[in-house]
Amino acid sequence: MKHTEVAVAGGGIVGLTIALELASMGRQVTVFERQRAMSEASWAAGGMLAAADPENPPALHSLSELSRSLYPQFLARVAELSGMKVPIRTRQTIQGTSHLPYGFFTLDATTLNTLAPGIETDGRSFFLLEEDSLSPRDLARALPPAVRAAGVALHEDCPVLSAQENGSHVKLATAQGEWTADILIHATGAWTAELTGAPSTPRKGQMIEVQLPQSAQLDVVLRTEEIYLIPRGQGRVVIGATVEDAGFDKEIDPRAIEELMATAASLWPPVRGAEIVETWAGLRPASPDELPMIGPLENGAEQKKRREQRIWLAAGHFRNGILLAPGTARLMRQMITGATPSVDPAPFRCDRFALSSGQ
Numbered sequence: 001m002k003h004t005e006v007a008v009a010g011g012g013i014v015g016l017t018i019a020l021e022l023a024s025m026g027r028q029v030t031v032f033e034r035q036r037a038m039s040e041a042s043w044a045a046g047g048m049l050a051a052a053d054p055e056n057p058p059a060l061h062s063l064s065e066l067s068r069s070l071y072p073q074f075l076a077r078v079a080e081l082s083g084m085k086v087p088i089r090t091r092q093t094i095q096g097t098s099h100l101p102y103g104f105f106t107l108d109a110t111t112l113n114t115l116a117p118g119i120e121t122d123g124r125s126f127f128l129l130e131e132d133s134l135s136p137r138d139l140a141r142a143l144p145p146a147v148r149a150a151g152v153a154l155h156e157d158c159p160v161l162s163a164q165e166n167g168s169h170v171k172l173a174t175a176q177g178e179w180t181a182d183i184l185i186h187a188t189g190a191w192t193a194e195l196t197g198a199p200s201t202p203r204k205g206q207m208i209e210v211q212l213p214q215s216a217q218l219d220v221v222l223r224t225e226e227i228y229l230i231p232r233g234q235g236r237v238v239i240g241a242t243v244e245d246a247g248f249d250k251e252i253d254p255r256a257i258e259e260l261m262a263t264a265a266s267l268w269p270p271v272r273g274a275e276i277v278e279t280w281a282g283l284r285p286a287s288p289d290e291l292p293m294i295g296p297l298e299n300g301a302e303q304k305k306r307r308e309q310r311i312w313l314a315a316g317h318f319r320n321g322i323l324l325a326p327g328t329a330r331l332m333r334q335m336i337t338g339a340t341p342s343v344d345p346a347p348f349r350c351d352r353f354a355l356s357s358g359q
Contacts (some may be wrong), residue, residue, distance in 0.1 A: 004030035004153070007172055007181035009160040009195065011037035013139065013325045014314050015187035016147050016154075020077070021329035022336075023150045030181070031152060032174050034159035034191070038140035041189050041321055044207065044282025046230055046240055048093070048133045048221060049323045054101050055225060056320070057291055059347040064320070066343050067327025071132070074326040078139075081146035086138045090231055093131040096124040096224035096267070115220050118270050124224065133221055133230055136322060160188075163195060163311070170310050183336065185312045186297070189285040190248070192315040198293055199353055200315040202248055202283035205241035206256045210274035212237060218268070227263045229271065237271065239264045243284075250281040287316030287353075294328055294348040295335055312336065313350045 006022050008015045011033025019029045031037075049071060050056070051064035079085045094116055100106060104127040112119060112126055119126075148154055161173045163184055170184040186192055190202035212218065212235040222229040230238040242256050257279055265272045287293055293316045296309040314332055317324050327343070334341045 001178050001180060003169075003180045004028055005182050006030070007032065007160075007170065007179060007184045008187055009163070009184065010034075010187035010189060010191075011144070011154060011156065012040055012187065012189055013038065013042040013136075013143065013321055014189070014317060014328055015185070016143050016152075017074070017325040017329040018185055018187060018314060018332050019152045019154075020143075020147050020150055021333045023147070023152050024077075025333065025337075029152045030179070031147070031154045032158050032160050032172075033154065033156045034188070036156050037144040037154060038136075041282045041284055043136055043140045044205070044280055045136045045322050046133070046207070046228060046238060047089070047136045047139075047322050048131065048223070048228070048230060050093070050131060050223075050320070051323060052129050052131060053223070054095065054097060057289070059291055060320070060324075062343040063292075063324060063327045063331070063348070066330065067324050070326035070330060075134075078142050078146045081149040082142040084138075084142040084145070086134055086142050088132045089135055089233055090133045090219065090221050091130065093129040093133075093221040093223055094119075094126050095129055096121075096126045096222070098124060100125045100127060116218065116222055116268060118216075119222065119268055120266060122266065131221070134322070135232055139322070160195060165310050183310055183312065185314060185332065187314045189315065189317075189321075190283040192285065192313070196297060196313060196315075198297070198313055198315060198350060199288055200285045200293065202246075203286045203318065204244040204246040204249060204281055205284055206244075206252060206260065206279065206281045207238060207240035208257060208260055208276055209236055209238050209278040210271065211235055211277050212270065213273040216270035216273065218270075222268055224267060227260065227267055229264055229268060236277070237274070239271070248283060250283065252279050252281060284318050285316055285321070286318040289352075290318050292317045292324060292328065292348050293350045294331055295345055295350050297350055
């Protein structure tokens with residue numbers, strides 16, 4: 001039976017970033033991924049580092065800001081290890097809202113049309129965010145070789161089938177045999193409930209990439225409550241996304257694609273002349289309150305019975321997995337090692353749903 005110091009179940013951006021963080025402090029880390037690394041929600045995402053998105057729950061603010069502050073060094077580390085740069089594709093976002101948040105100022109019509117020529121306001125106010133975006137496809141190419149270069153053992157097509165704490169270690173059954181680990185971290189996104197019982201469920205998101213006509217150009221992200229348009233360079237724009245309770249279904253619905261295109265065109269009419277070059281669907285992992293679950297799988301009295309917590313959880317990141325990965329990894333490292341957390345982990349306790357229901 002093989003042994004690893006830290007086992008990570010899940011090779012998406014959250015699992016791999018945690019693995020990279022722990023490997024950087026000398027831990028022996030092994031990642032078990034059910035398919036190919038970065039092939040699910042991480043690959044399908046929009047890639048906006050939307051720390052100031054007014055639709056985010058307020059409790060997410062501190063973790064979002066921590067993660068955004070860590071992004072430059074995270075991308076630099078990935079580039080150093082993999083030899084592949086992950087470029088920032090856009091630097092600004094125009095956010096449309098029916099209620100202007102405190103501290104922001106409405107863009108005047110001239111500035112708005114300079115940044116996004118042809119935009120339709122439809123009675124909304126628009127304000128400017130200094131907010132980066134990247135292509136998850138770039139990250140999907142660079143992050144797996146980066147973690148391998150950091151000394152992490154990455155086993156693909158190798159799901160964790162079961163896990164059980166057994167005295168001083170955790171015993172794992174995987175598709176490629178049995179392992180033991182000092183610590184197990186579940187980071188399996190929408191599939192987390194299968195092994196842990198934690199309430200992380202899939203929320204389907206259908207998306208589109210289009211090629212703009214030569215007469216149209218967009219260099220900033222456009223985002224409202226209903227739609228977003230994310231430039232990828234060379235006239236490509238990603239449009240998204242639906243939010244559906246459809247289980248693990250990833251089929252593309254032509255009607256949903258038509259609706260996304262119509263909504264995008266009502267915000268930015270030049271997209272009407274665009275050619276659809278790709279459609280896809282991803283499964284966002286959502287908790288009941290749309291906040292991630294980060295920390296020991298068991299809290300409270302059960303945790304106090306143990307000298308050392310061995311099973312941990314990092315799941316339920318919903319729309320913000322790309323944004324929150326570096327902050328989640330830092331917070332996980334601090335909790336595992338007993339260091340003072342950079343942000344208050346209380347909103348992300350894994351037992352908060354049982355506590356709120358009186359169980």
